[in-house]
Amino acid sequence: MNGWTLAATVGLAGGLGTALWGVATGPLRRRVVAQNLSTALACPGLLLLSQAYGRPSYVDLGLVLALLGPVGTLVFARLLADELAEDPPRAWGPTWAVAGLGAATVIALCVATGPSRAMVKLLVIGALLIGGNVIASRALSGGFRGVRRG
Amino acid sequence: MADAVIVVALLLVAASATVAVVTRDPVRQALVLAVLGVVLAVLFTVLQAPDVGLSQLAVGSALTPLLLMLTVRKVRRRGQEKGRGR
Numbered sequence: 001m002n003g004w005t006l007a008a009t010v011g012l013a014g015g016l017g018t019a020l021w022g023v024a025t026g027p028l029r030r031r032v033v034a035q036n037l038s039t040a041l042a043c044p045g046l047l048l049l050s051q052a053y054g055r056p057s058y059v060d061l062g063l064v065l066a067l068l069g070p071v072g073t074l075v076f077a078r079l080l081a082d083e084l085a086e087d088p089p090r091a092w093g094p095t096w097a098v099a100g101l102g103a104a105t106v107i108a109l110c111v112a113t114g115p116s117r118a119m120v121k122l123l124v125i126g127a128l129l130i131g132g133n134v135i136a137s138r139a140l141s142g143g144f145r146g147v148r149r150g
Numbered sequence: 151m152a153d154a155v156i157v158v159a160l161l162l163v164a165a166s167a168t169v170a171v172v173t174r175d176p177v178r179q180a181l182v183l184a185v186l187g188v189v190l191a192v193l194f195t196v197l198q199a200p201d202v203g204l205s206q207l208a209v210g211s212a213l214t215p216l217l218l219m220l221t222v223r224k225v226r227r228r229g230q231e232k233g234r235g236r
Binding site for chain 2: 005008009012013016017019020023024028031032034035038039042045046049053057058060061064065068069071072075076079080083
């Protein structure tokens with residue numbers, strides 16, 4: 001068991017466990033935030049696993065998750081707009097904390113890969129992950145007025 | 151020792167599936183199902199089946215919640231129209 005596997009195990013257990021707890025209990029606004037953060041936490045875990053197994057092609061899973069995770073959250077933001085407008089979620093602290101965790105993971109993996117095409121791919125995934133996460137979080141808190149006409 | 155990550159993924163799948171069954175409200179159930187889809191994709195990756203994980207991600211994280219939420223919305227609208235008709 002190398003350090004990458006350990007980091008992936010701890011990150012997935014802690015991150016997804018917390019997200020699962022958040023999505024299982026509490027009011028609706030907490031549940032949608034937890035659902036958003038679960039995708040943002042699973043993506044760095046998948047990237048770490050790809051490094052742990054020494055298989056660069058596994059990075060595609062992280063890429064797909066970074067693309068589709070925010071899409072899933074936007075589905076909820078659009079179709080739950082009425083419920084969320086009464087009680088909008090405000091979770092910028094956790095959002096930026098998770099974004100920082102993702103950035104730290106991507107930077108560590110970039111250092112391990114060295115300058116190459118794989119590093120560019122990792123940087124693209126990191127940018128997609130953080131950008132999509134912030135946009136989805138903003139849509140959930142009612143930042144885009146047009147989304148509210150659900 | 152490398153099996154620890156498999157055990158973690160299996161426990162997460164078991165926990166999220168149980169929560170999805172226990173939750174009664176369909177809207178909240180859709181949220182739990184989205185998390186379950188992501189956790190299942192992690193389990194498939196850990197078990198060295200990334201191709202299955204890719205399709206699970208595509209279906210589980212965006213498509214299943216979308217279909218569920220659209221259905222819930224349609225059923226609720228029909229219920230409201232029926233209430234008005236009376």
